[in-house]
Amino acid sequence: HGSDRTGEMVAAYRIIEQGWKPQNATQEALSFHFGRAYNHVMDMLAGIDPQGMRQVIDGLTAPQVRTP
8 A cells, every 4th residue: 555656756756856857757657556546646646846846845945953
């Protein structure tokens, strides 16, 4: 339970961080038995804007951790 969510996140990582083409990332997910019932996820992955997502991610700041 959760393997399809994991596959979705791995595919998104491949697209955003590793520069994979969406069709290659989704093909990899399917090769690992990603649920074909989730076609809407495939559509979402195909529509990812890697540069826009990078800007969002780069704009996030890590929480401040206080050390004793």
